[in-house]
Every structure is written in C-alpha cells, then in structure tokens.
Amino acid sequence: MWTTKTFLTKTKRGNIIKIVREHYLRDDLLCGSAACNTCPHKDDEFVLDGKPESICSLYSYPHYLILDTNVVLHQIDVLEEDALSNVIILQTVLEEVKHQNTAIYQRLLEIIANKKRKFYSFVNEHHKDTYIERNPGEKQNDRNDRAIRKAAAWYETHLSINSVVGQFPKIVLLTDDENNRKIAQEEGIVCCSIKDYVENVTGFIGLLDKLSKNVAPEACSKDALYPAHLTPAQIHEGIRGGKLHQGTFRASRDNFLEGTAVINGFEKPILLQGHSGINRAVDGDSIAVEIFPEEEWRRPMDIVLEDKADDDPGDQLEEEAVLLKNTKPVEKGDDEITPTGRVVGIIRRKWRQYCGILMKSKFPGATRHLFVPAEKRIPRVRIETRQSDVLASQRILVALDSWPRNSRYPLGHFVRALGKIGDKNAENEVILLEHDVPHARFSEAVLACLPPNDWTIPEEEIKKRVDLRSECICSVDPPGCTDIDDALHAKALPGNTEDGLKRYEVGVHIADVTHFVRPNTALDKEAANRSTTVYLVGRRIDMVPDLLSSNLCSLRGGEERLAFSCVWEVDENANILHTKFHKSVIKSAAAMTYEEAQIAIDDKSRNDAIVSSLRILNALAKKLNRKRLDNGALSLSSPEIRFQIDSETHDPVEVQAKKILDTNSMVEEFMLLANISVAQRLAAEFPQCALLRRHPAPPPANFHTFLKAAKQQGFDLDVSTNKAFSKSLDAAVIPGRPFFNTLLRIMATRCMQQAQYFSSGSKTVEEYYHYGLACPIYTHFTSPIRRYADVIVHRLLAASIGCDVTHATLLDTKVANSVCDNLNYRHRQAQYAGRASVTMNTHILFNKRVEVELASVLAVKRNAVHVLIPKYGLEGPLYLPSDKFTYNEEEHIQTCGDIVLKTFDELTVRLSLDSSNLQHRKLVFELVKPHIPGFSVDIMEVEDSKAETEKDQKKRKEETPAKSSKKSKKK
Amino acid sequence: MSSDFNVKRPGLELLSSQGLRLDGRRPNELRRIQCKLGVFTQPDGSAYIEQGNTKVLAAVYGPHQAAKSKSLQDSVVINCQYSMATFSTGERKKRPRGGRKSEAISMQLTQAITTAIKKELYPRSQIDVYLEVLQADGGAYSASVNAATLALIDAGIPMKAYLCSCTASIAWKDGKPEPLVDVSHVEESAGGSVLTVSSLPSINSVAWVDMSQRLHADYLSVVMKRAMQGCRDIEVILDKAVREHLGESWTMSDDAVAI
Numbered sequence A: 001m002w003t004t005k006t007f008l009t010k011t012k013r014g015n016i017i018k019i020v021r022e023h024y025l026r027d028d029l030l031c032g033s034a035a036c037n038t039c040p041h042k043d044d045e046f047v048l049d050g051k052p053e054s055i056c057s058l059y060s061y062p063h064y065l066i067l068d069t070n071v072v073l074h075q076i077d078v079l080e081e082d083a084l085s086n087v088i089i090l091q092t093v094l095e096e097v098k099h100q101n102t103a104i105y106q107r108l109l110e111i112i113a114n115k116k117r118k119f120y121s122f123v124n125e126h127h128k129d130t131y132i133e134r135n136p137g138e139k140q141n142d143r144n145d146r147a148i149r150k151a152a153a154w155y156e157t158h159l160s161i162n163s164v165v166g167q168f169p170k171i172v173l174l175t176d177d178e179n180n181r182k183i184a185q186e187e188g189i190v191c192c193s194i195k196d197y198v199e200n201v202t203g204f205i206g207l208l209d210k211l212s213k214n215v216a217p218e219a220c221s222k223d224a225l226y227p228a229h230l231t232p233a234q235i236h237e238g239i240r241g242g243k244l245h246q247g248t249f250r251a252s253r254d255n256f257l258e259g260t261a262v263i264n265g266f267e268k269p270i271l272l273q274g275h276s277g278i279n280r281a282v283d284g285d286s287i288a289v290e291i292f293p294e295e296e297w298r299r300p301m302d303i304v305l306e307d308k309a310d311d312d313p314g315d316q317l318e319e320e321a322v323l324l325k326n327t328k329p330v331e332k333g334d335d336e337i338t339p340t341g342r343v344v345g346i347i348r349r350k351w352r353q354y355c356g357i358l359m360k361s362k363f364p365g366a367t368r369h370l371f372v373p374a375e376k377r378i379p380r381v382r383i384e385t386r387q388s389d390v391l392a393s394q395r396i397l398v399a400l401d402s403w404p405r406n407s408r409y410p411l412g413h414f415v416r417a418l419g420k421i422g423d424k425n426a427e428n429e430v431i432l433l434e435h436d437v438p439h440a441r442f443s444e445a446v447l448a449c450l451p452p453n454d455w456t457i458p459e460e461e462i463k464k465r466v467d468l469r470s471e472c473i474c475s476v477d478p479p480g481c482t483d484i485d486d487a488l489h490a491k492a493l494p495g496n497t498e499d500g501l502k503r504y505e506v507g508v509h510i511a512d513v514t515h516f517v518r519p520n521t522a523l524d525k526e527a528a529n530r531s532t533t534v535y536l537v538g539r540r541i542d543m544v545p546d547l548l549s550s551n552l553c554s555l556r557g558g559e560e561r562l563a564f565s566c567v568w569e570v571d572e573n574a575n576i577l578h579t580k581f582h583k584s585v586i587k588s589a590a591a592m593t594y595e596e597a598q599i600a601i602d603d604k605s606r607n608d609a610i611v612s613s614l615r616i617l618n619a620l621a622k623k624l625n626r627k628r629l630d631n632g633a634l635s636l637s638s639p640e641i642r643f644q645i646d647s648e649t650h651d652p653v654e655v656q657a658k659k660i661l662d663t664n665s666m667v668e669e670f671m672l673l674a675n676i677s678v679a680q681r682l683a684a685e686f687p688q689c690a691l692l693r694r695h696p697a698p699p700p701a702n703f704h705t706f707l708k709a710a711k712q713q714g715f716d717l718d719v720s721t722n723k724a725f726s727k728s729l730d731a732a733v734i735p736g737r738p739f740f741n742t743l744l745r746i747m748a749t750r751c752m753q754q755a756q757y758f759s760s761g762s763k764t765v766e767e768y769y770h771y772g773l774a775c776p777i778y779t780h781f782t783s784p785i786r787r788y789a790d791v792i793v794h795r796l797l798a799a800s801i802g803c804d805v806t807h808a809t810l811l812d813t814k815v816a817n818s819v820c821d822n823l824n825y826r827h828r829q830a831q832y833a834g835r836a837s838v839t840m841n842t843h844i845l846f847n848k849r850v851e852v853e854l855a856s857v858l859a860v861k862r863n864a865v866h867v868l869i870p871k872y873g874l875e876g877p878l879y880l881p882s883d884k885f886t887y888n889e890e891e892h893i894q895t896c897g898d899i900v901l902k903t904f905d906e907l908t909v910r911l912s913l914d915s916s917n918l919q920h921r922k923l924v925f926e927l928v929k930p931h932i933p934g935f936s937v938d939i940m941e942v943e944d945s946k947a948e949t950e951k952d953q954k955k956r957k958e959e960t961p962a963k964s965s966k967k968s969k970k971k
Numbered sequence B: 001m002s003s004d005f006n007v008k009r010p011g012l013e014l015l016s017s018q019g020l021r022l023d024g025r026r027p028n029e030l031r032r033i034q035c036k037l038g039v040f041t042q043p044d045g046s047a048y049i050e051q052g053n054t055k056v057l058a059a060v061y062g063p064h065q066a067a068k069s070k071s072l073q074d075s076v077v078i079n080c081q082y083s084m085a086t087f088s089t090g091e092r093k094k095r096p097r098g099g100r101k102s103e104a105i106s107m108q109l110t111q112a113i114t115t116a117i118k119k120e121l122y123p124r125s126q127i128d129v130y131l132e133v134l135q136a137d138g139g140a141y142s143a144s145v146n147a148a149t150l151a152l153i154d155a156g157i158p159m160k161a162y163l164c165s166c167t168a169s170i171a172w173k174d175g176k177p178e179p180l181v182d183v184s185h186v187e188e189s190a191g192g193s194v195l196t197v198s199s200l201p202s203i204n205s206v207a208w209v210d211m212s213q214r215l216h217a218d219y220l221s222v223v224m225k226r227a228m229q230g231c232r233d234i235e236v237i238l239d240k241a242v243r244e245h246l247g248e249s250w251t252m253s254d255d256a257v258a259i
C-alpha cells in the first residue's frame, strides 16, 4: 500500500517549501507474540511470551505493556531494571524518543537488543492496519497518542483471532497523560499510570526507588517558594523581542546562592544571585535570563557559602536574608560591578546522573532523604528510598527528575550504588561518571565485531601490502606499555644526495587499527563515542577492546602485525627528500622501554642492527628538534607524576616526578614528523573534511600575570611571537637555580590555549597554525589504538592513497565538525579525569603521612599562594590569613612584616591531608620556612612528623609503574 | 558535563533496526511504479511514468530524415533532450531548462538509448526523444530512461530489448553493507555513492553505468547486482504496461505495433 506524507519546511534561505514523502504501508510486519495465530513468524521471531506472567497486582491476567513516549523518556531507569518485560515499543514512540533524547534512545535500543528482556519493537507506522493519517488541525502529539492507542487496540484484536476467549494476553497501556488515559478508557483500552503500575509490582525490591517523580505543574502556585518559569512560548517571544536572553547557567563552586549565565554578545557573564535569581536553574542548563537595569547591578560576593543543612530543613528558603545582608550596595567606580539579572525560564535542562552520598534523614524509618552530589555546583536532591541503611555508607548515583516551585530542593531518584565510600573502585567509578567517561564493558554487539582470539594475518592480506617483515623495526615506549601504537626503523641508503650528503630511509609504522575497526560497525560507533583511551592511576579504560588494544593491533616485539607506514627518504641534516605512505606488514625486532633504548645507544660495545638504527634515529631526531625550536616551537613543561603502586593493595606507596630521557624526545620527534607529513597530505587531498589539529596563539591577556612575575625576577620576556617567546624562555636562566627555568616553562604552559581538532573546511588555512609546535599544519596519526581522531585520519589517508573506501560520513564537513566537537569534549574530560585520579591517589598516599618539602610559588592570590612541590609535582594553595598578611594587588605579592612572598619564591612547606569532608578531601600546605611566628609550623613538630614518615617508608613494596602505559609523547 | 551530542552518530540511518528503509520499503523493493503509453496524440510515441514521486513524461518524434549536417550513412541519429520542470523539485528552479547539468544528462541518455535501438534499420534518419521531469524525488535519470523506452515502443521503433534503468546505493546495518535498490531523494541526500545502471536485462547487456561518488571495489559488485536486479524487476513492470497498452490498442484499431 502506498500513501504520502506532506509537510512544510523552511529552507536555509527562509523559503517555505512543501515536501511530499512516500510512505509505504505493509502487510508483512510481525506482531512478535508467541500467542499470535496469524503472523508468519519464524521460531526466533517470537519476542513476547505466549502467556506472560503478571507481576502487577492491578492486572492479574497475562498482559503486554505498551508505553507512551513520556514514560520511556522519564522512566528509563525503571525500564532498565530487569523487572518489566513483555513490553511493546511502538515505532511512533521509538522515533519520538530518538528525536528528543539520543542518550535515552540508545539506552532503549540496548534494552530491546537484550533478548532476555522481551521488549518488542513493532513497526506500527508502516503497518497497513495501524498507520493513521494526521487529521486536519490535529497536533502532532495528539496524532501520535492516537497512533499509540490505535496500535494498542489492534494488538488486542489481532491476538484474539483464532484464540480461545480469555486465553490470550491483553494489552495494558502505560501513560501519565490523564487526558490520553481518559480517551483510551472510552475506547476500551486498559490503561494505567506508570506510578500506579510500579507501586503494585511485587517481587522487585528497589524498583520503586527508580521511579522518576514528575509532579506539580509549573502553573500550580500552592506553597510556591520560587517564581513561576515562563512558558516556552513566552520565552520565545521575549528573546525575539530582545527583552530576554538565552544563556548557559554556571553555578558557582564556592557559593551555592550565586551563579552566572554566559550569554552571546555580553563580554562579562551575567550575575545571578539568590534563590529567586537562580530560580531552580542547575549547572549546565540552558536558561532564559532577564537582565536588570544598570542601577541594580551588583558585584560577585567573593565569599564561600555552602549549603550546610545536615538534614532536610523543609520547604523554606532562609538563606536569602543572610545573602542580602552580605551584599553591599554597589560602590562607585568599582570595576567588579557585573551585569546582574535573574532566571525567568528554563529552555532546556541538561541534567545528567550525579554521583554523591546519601544524607540519611534523622527520622528513623523515613523514606525521604537528602542526596549530596560530589560536584559542588549541583544542589542537594530529595530522593525516596527504603534502603537508606545500606546506602548511607555508599557512593550512589542519582538522577534528577523535576524541581517544582514548592520544593526547596529538586526531586530525583536513586539509580544505583557504586560501592563503599573510600573504596578505590567506587571512587574510580565516581571519577569516570563525573567526567562523563564511557566505561561500561564492551557490549556483545561490539565484541561480535572482533576477529577470533587466535587471528593471524591471512596470506592474501600480506599480498596486498608492502612486506617489511625483514626490516629491522623496533618500538620504544614507557615501561609496562601494552598498547604499542608505533614502531620505527632507520637505515643508511647507498649513494649521496646532489649536495653530497648522506641519505637515510626512516620509517614510522603505526598500528593498522582501521583494518579491524570498520566504519559504521558497532565497534566503530563505540570507539567514536569513547574517542580516547582514558588513563587513571593503575587503570586504563580502553577505547577499543583489549584483544585489539593489547594484542592484535599492538606492535609487539617478534610478532607479525599490520601497520600503516610513513616512510621518508631524508638527508643527514634531516631534510625530507621524499615521503610515501603505504599499508604494510611488519615484525618488530624489539619492544623497548625508553630506558633500555637509551642504554643501548650509550653502550659503545653494541653495534647490531637495532642499535645502529636507534643511533641514526637519535642523531636525526636531534636535528629535527633543533630545527623545530629554531622555527619557534615552544619547549614547554608540565609536571607529570608517577605513582609506585603496592602490588597487593594497589594503593600508591610513593610518588615522584617523571624523568625525561633523550629517547623520549627521539620518538616524539618522529611522531611529530609523521603527523605533519600526514596532515599535509590530507589537507591537499580533502580541503573540506580533513581532520586536523590546531593550536591557537594565546591572547596577550593570558600572559599578564606571568610577565609581571618574570619581571620581578629580572626577566623581560618577549611573547609577541612563539619564536620570540621561545628565545626569551631559553635565555631566562638563573645560575644556581636550575629549577627556575623549568618553573617558568610550567607557568608558560598555563598561559596557553587548548589545542583542538577541527575539520579543514571549517577554518581558513591561516587558522590551521599550531602555535606550540610552530608548524602551519598538524594532525594526529600516530596513536590510533588510543585516539579516535587518528582512526579517522587513517581512513582518510587510506582513501587518499586508494587502498580503502571512503564513505559518506567521512567526507561530510558537517559530520566532521560534530565528530571534532565530540573528540575535543572527550579529550578534555579524559584529561580532567586523569587529574582527578592523580588527586585521589595523592590523598590515599598522604592519608597517614605528613611531609616537609621544598616548594615553589606558582602564583600569588588574594588569600593564598599557590605552591608546587617539584619533588612530587603536587600543587595547591597555601592559605594566608588576612590578619597577618597584606595583599598587594598591583604587584601580586603578599607581605607579613618584612617577609615578602612572591611568585618563584622557594619555601619549605608541610604537607598533610584534610579528610573532614569525605567527598572533598584535600591536601593541606602549611608554611614552615620562612618562619613567621604564630603562623608557620613549629620545627619540632616537623622533626616528629619526619620520623613518622621514615617509618612508613620502610613498608614500601616493590615498584610498579602507576600510569602503566601512559605515554608522554602526546603533544 | 553531560552531552547529548556525544551519543549522536553522524549521518542518517538509512535502515531501521527492523530492516526497513525510511519510507517503509525493504532494501530490495522498488518504489511504486505506474506507467502509461500513448499519453499524447501529437508525437509519434509518448509515455508517462511515476516511480514513487518521481514523474517523467516522454515524447518521441521520428524516425524522420536527419538534417544533412548530422546525418549518418548507415545509422540513425538519436537526439535526446532532457529537462526538468521548474516545479519539479521542492524549491522552485530559477531557470526553466537547459543548463549544463541537463545537457550532460541529455548526452548520457543519448548514449544509453543509442545502444538499445536497432540503428541499422534507419540510415540517414533521426529520432527525437524529449524527456520532461515533472517531479524529481530521486532517480530522475533512471525514470527518464524507462519513460523513453516506453515512448519508443509506443512510436513503434524496434529495440534490441527493453532498456531499463535503476539506481542502487549502500546502507549499513550492524556494520554490514546492505545495498538499497531504487534510491529515493532522501536516501540520495544522505550522501552515499549512488550507482545508476541502464541495461538490457533480457540480453544481459549493460548500456551505461554512472557513479555519483567513489565507491570501493569491495562494495561495487553487491551494489551493481542489486541495481541489475532492479532493472530486471522494472522490465517486468514495463512489459506488463506494454502488453496492457497493446490490448487496448487492439480493441481500438488493428494496427499492432511490432516490438
């Protein structure tokens, strides 16, 4: 059967056009029920039981559930519980969910894919008996509700055909839309709200906890604490008329009654204060803001204000008074006066699930409790649970449901427990969840894309490739590295160049991940979503399954592997004479650590093929490095630290700053060279959709404080260009203070912008520039096992040399842009997660330990100096009380009597851990030297703590590298 | 923070998890085809075809004596003109006809039709084929070929066999390629390579092949196969239309048209 769907749409140019689409109706679609006597099901096509057992006491007879869209959108946590089964998901619902929330859509698809759950997706929109046309004037929502009811009625009749009366399953429609329920009942469809249904389910403890609470419509003003939000139509009108502005809400980390809205076109973020100013916006929400007239503008409060209530204080907003008392009226000429406004409506909630702990109600046996999120920007949440005794000692995950006007806190529901507070696995889980790092076990669909465990390279594959198995290729990595992305070789070529220089062949061989990760497979989608392997201390969250990352793709020593090679011919001055790319098969002669390679190079007695190859590489790398620096590349520094992990408890026992060897930079140089060569090739071949990486020059304002601090030390740094900057950094040396220059570079790093992935079509060629590396074009090619950007780059490069297919999504600029957005987001989150993991392990390490160490001042703040402990690479604030210290804002110095603290100063500090807040433990830095009576820590105390520490250290166990395989050569 | 875009996958999913295409067809199903011969009385032959929402009119004049400049000693000259109506696509076109694209398509049509006609029967003569796309919703070229075939038959011009044309492209389901036959406009604009094949199915001969983008050799054969099967399916439909038309003609007159 054939029909058409007609609708109007607007083109980019603003013309309204009519679109007519064909819509085919079929008679061969199955109902999926084992009770069916009519559809021609094959055995494996029965999804729904013939006699489903009822778990709901309201409906004791066998029945299938049909859900409406809102039930899926709001109650996905209930659906994910292994409780409700024999559920029919209509295509109408599936498409609406897909349209409204892709994350929930994916979760729903996973439930449907799980055969045990018995969720059947019925294609009602293409079934000849269930498709309905939209009536003239009918709203899309109403039409869809009608389609759902039509399908429910159809199932009921369909299953009754040729069945004995009372012997076939009935249909129960779950919808929270009262009006829809009323119509359904009139039409003879059994229906129920999800709450009524779940409350009457027996045998599934905890299911009720997962019920999302959506109560009290915004219009209801009974007991309201907050002003009503405007309706979407009012917001739209207001924004169009210029009275309102759309922005993103950012809650303050320090003050729970303050936040800002970042609005396009406003230089400063808009200040939002107090309960009514914030009006239930949650960090990240897209909001509508009304900006006050200028005479009502205020300045940020600059105080720390925590929600201290240790039990639910009920529905009142008492802090308002405190807040207003503290906000002084604006003083004249104050440049901290900030445009101020209030939230008048929510455009889109950006709620996710939040980690935190349960604050048990003081009333015994109570089911309503407060939840305290780990993220300070998120308000406490009211949840209902009957398991509070168990959960009180756990890290738990909670979803937000709604925030009615009459509720002081938002309402949410318990999702799951993550483990005991303080347990390493639970804490890691928190880090991963809070940074939105996808880390679930790889799904069956993903694993199904993998080759067998004993896969070997087929003969015909070898024939398609350049056979480099006889070349002396080796890899150099950090110790314990199991995901070896890259290997190298170098050899002298006969004859000289025209200029009489020696010729060499140098090859960089990169794991051929795209041979296994084919476009559009479940594996590919998973890797794309993860975007990167995430390294926590002692744990690695792989981008692709272990079989690939640690075995089949990893270029292990002595094993034949597929590679994507970039081979150059260079002269002895490291000038490239010729570049070629090809797929190859290699057999690495050795997988070495940086240290092993360094020892081999230095060992004069060795002269084998591996060593001579390494020596050529090393010599060329030094020339490449020199060239890069001469070009203006910045040699920056960031303190990277390494934990030694106890082999039994997996707790950190020691921490130290990482060492950098010659061989580190040897590998790095060739990786940079390969990345640049590939970038050039891609940009030429795919001007619209090459995936590249750029690093914008930092805006001059970034350097402001840094330059001032350097000047105090007598150095006038020139930051006009990267070249000038690099030169003046090199010159800034203080004899006798070797760490000074490193410190300078550490601080310079912090003035930089983030490098970012982008699609060549979205930027001008000038914007391709990589400031840090001082090269006009750059990309990532060398780590496809752990970075998805490199996977795409491999595909593009393969297509450009004609050895693999291009496909539509690879060549679409729009798609490329959205891929880049995701890559950039995931990379940032992965970095933050890595740092959070280091912090957590530092806390474990210093749990029962106090140390006295040398520290350098990185920055001077209003109430603290920010210090770095070079030995450990740890840093944090050393708070200075305002009754002892005076802050000079102009000079960025703190003074106490004749003692002056300024940036780059060296201090002695005591390190210890403050565990008073379980969710926010922190390292405490206290001043030892210079000695300030009544403030510095007493020397005697110091001696004591030292003795204690030494005792502790005797217990130290064998050394295992912490960031087991993290590589330092990423740039 | 949480990010909806992370989960979003680029590109439109051309096949649902139940294996249906966006308009409800299975991968191997043609769109609804309706066609009619002899829709005009003025030309020597004419036909109208609808493939889904793609609608094409064809008119054939000839064979008549060729202009001296073009005339060939031992064969017929095919003059084919393809144009799209201003109202044929969603957004109204500015210029009614001509344009480089239309000219290129006219050339391609000429080539395809030339291979199908028994050229040697009409030395020094010319056949004009006019094609007007009334509505374009994917596969306008293929529909034009099919319309031309019917109009030529209506004009009584002997052909080696039915010349049929069909498109195919590739979609992905669970990471495996699945070729789609008779590609609609929505499917075309999803961005994949579209293969257009014009063939003479009954004598197993391919008249013309075109690809909108590069397509890897690994997938070419499956897509080609699907397009060829599409041509065969279309041949059945065209043949039925011709027979029905002949039936009608018989009742009106005894001038049987030979094929």
Ligand SMILES: [Zn+2]
Residues within 6 Å of the ligand: A030, A031, A032, A033, A036, A037, A038, A039, A158
């Ligand atoms: Zn059935």
